[in-house]
Amino acid sequence: MNDLPVNDTRKSELLSTTVEHIDIKSFDARPIVDAMKKMSFTSRDLGRATDIYNQMLADQDCSVILVIAGSTSAGGCMDLYADLVKHNMVDAIVATGATIVDMDFFEALGHKHYQALEIPDDDTLRSLYIDRIYDTYIDEEKLQETDHTIGAIADSLDPRPYSSRAFIREMGKWLMTNGKKENSLVKLAYEHDVPIFCPAFTDSSAGFGLVKHQVDRMKEGKAYLTMDSIADFRELTDLKIKAGTTGLLMIGGGVPKNFTQDTVVCAEILGHEDVEVHKYAVQITVADVRDGACSSSTLQEAASWGKVSTALEQMVFAEATSVLPLLASDAYHRGHWKNRAKRAFGKMFD
Numbered sequence: 001m002n003d004l005p006v007n008d009t010r011k012s013e014l015l016s017t018t019v020e021h022i023d024i025k026s027f028d029a030r031p032i033v034d035a036m037k038k039m040s041f042t043s044r045d046l047g048r049a050t051d052i053y054n055q056m057l058a059d060q061d062c063s064v065i066l067v068i069a070g071s072t073s074a075g076g077c078m079d080l081y082a083d084l085v086k087h088n089m090v091d092a093i094v095a096t097g098a099t100i101v102d103m104d105f106f107e108a109l110g111h112k113h114y115q116a117l118e119i120p121d122d123d124t125l126r127s128l129y130i131d132r133i134y135d136t137y138i139d140e141e142k143l144q145e146t147d148h149t150i151g152a153i154a155d156s157l158d159p160r161p162y163s164s165r166a167f168i169r170e171m172g173k174w175l176m177t178n179g180k181k182e183n184s185l186v187k188l189a190y191e192h193d194v195p196i197f198c199p200a201f202t203d204s205s206a207g208f209g210l211v212k213h214q215v216d217r218m219k220e221g222k223a224y225l226t227m228d229s230i231a232d233f234r235e236l237t238d239l240k241i242k243a244g245t246t247g248l249l250m251i252g253g254g255v256p257k258n259f260t261q262d263t264v265v266c267a268e269i270l271g272h273e274d275v276e277v278h279k280y281a282v283q284i285t286v287a288d289v290r291d292g293a294c295s296s297s298t299l300q301e302a303a304s305w306g307k308v309s310t311a312l313e314q315m316v317f318a319e320a321t322s323v324l325p326l327l328a329s330d331a332y333h334r335g336h337w338k339n340r341a342k343r344a345f346g347k348m349f350d
Contacts, residue, residue, distance in 0.1 A: 011128045014120075015137055019113040021079035022325045029329035036326075042318050049282040049314040050327045056247030056280045057089060057336035063243035063343055067260050068095040069252030071133045073103035074113045075321045078185070080328050085188045089331060090249065091343040092239055093189065093196045094256040097164075097204025100186060100196060101150065102143065105171060106205070108187060109149060110180035111142040143205060150209025151216075159223035163231035164201040165349065193346030197236050199259040201227055233259070237266040239345050240275065247280030248308070251320045253287055253297075261308060277303070281313040284320045284327075 037047030056062045066084060073081065081104075084090045107113070114137040125132055129140040153174050154167075162170075172190025179187050189196050202210060210227065217224035240246060240263035250257050260278075267275040289298060303310045316323060331337070 006128055011130065011139075014116070014118070014125075014128065014130060015112075015114045015139060017115045017117055019074065019076050019115055019136060021076050024080050024083055024325055024329040024332050027329055028333045029326040030333050033326055033330040042316065042323070045314060045316045046318070046323050046326065049284070049316045050330050052280055052282050052312050052314055053247075053249055053327060053331050054334055054336055055312065056249070057331060057334075057340060059245065059247070059280075060339075060341065061245040062247050062280065063091040063245065063345075064089065064247050064249060065260055066090040066093045066095075067248055067250040067252075067256045068093070068099045069254040069256050070096075070320065071098070071103070071136070072251055072320045072324065073099050073185075074133050074136050074138070077321055077324060078104060078107060079183050080325060082183045082185045082188050083332065084328065085185060085192055085194050086183075087332065087337050088192075088340050088342055089328075089337045090194065091243070092194060092236075092345050093185075094236065094260045095196065095198055096254065096256060097198045097201045097206050100168060100198055101146065101171075101204045101206045102138070104185045105150075105175075106138075106143065106146045108175050108179045108181045108184035109142075109146060111139065111146070113138060144208075147205045147208040147212070150206050151213045152209075154210055154213035154225045155216075157225055159217070159225050161226045161228040161231065163228050163235055164198040165195045165232065165235055167201070167206075167225075167227065168196045168198065169346065189346075192342075193344035195235075195239065195346045195349065197232055197259070198256075199229065199232050200255045201229075201232075233262075233266060235349060236260070237263045237270070239348065240264065241267050241272055242345070242348065243343070245276055246278050248278050248282065250281070250283040250285075251324060253283065253285055257283070278308045279312060281308045282316070282327075283314075284316045284318060284324060286317060286319055 033047055033050050036043035056064050116135040116137050131138040131140050153170060157170060169190055172186045175184055175187040214224045264275060264277050298315055
């Protein structure tokens, strides 16, 4: 913590306007999405992407994997993701640790994200213990409370290896008794048996809490909990093998994108040569395709690796908070989710 006193008055001024998460149920995006299909550029791309997502939901054999990277949860899409779980519109989630811990679990503890109505010098923000994500603020003191809560959960568990999925399930279980927000993605995923995987879990507030857990246990001469990233890959590959036909709804890229796509290759390495490539895929990103990174690589490029079919894929080059609410609202109001069988993949690992 900062040894210097924090100007609480100035801090409260900057943390005065909370981010309000969009409610996809409160408006019907179908008319605007239908109109955008008749346009060009990103509008038409979004229209086709929305059609593909609706096809995923209408296909009774298709299991949908939601893939999240970036800060859309902090920026106002947190309740959107929760609604996708609540209404059986996704069957598994692969995300960054920041999305799950620093954003969703953070708010589940009763904390908030704030709109930056002004952006002073970032050194000033540091002196006030305010973290900035573009035009969004987080109270660092509350974030450190989150770190310590993760450590406390780890302290309460058997000291053995855990996949990120297994540990996040324990977080959801903890929220059932201790949470302060009903519409938490982590809590709802626990309730609906939707597994959440974070392949780089410790690259988040979880990492600080888990390091403290290990260091404290070492000092006490006790066994400690560890994270098993290989189990993550094995478990998600097992899920892909069981699911058969799959569709990907990807927000951003990075590790979650590659991790999810690679399950097809991993299944093949394990001898399951009959496992399908991901049949449907949508990615919303602003990453530049010229940099050679996975975040920006097109879904057609992924086909060369044997990961994704080129028949039903769509890239949407847009900042996700501007287009994802339209896609999700359209799919919610078209209602294909009402007829989907519930997968409850979380029970696979019990």
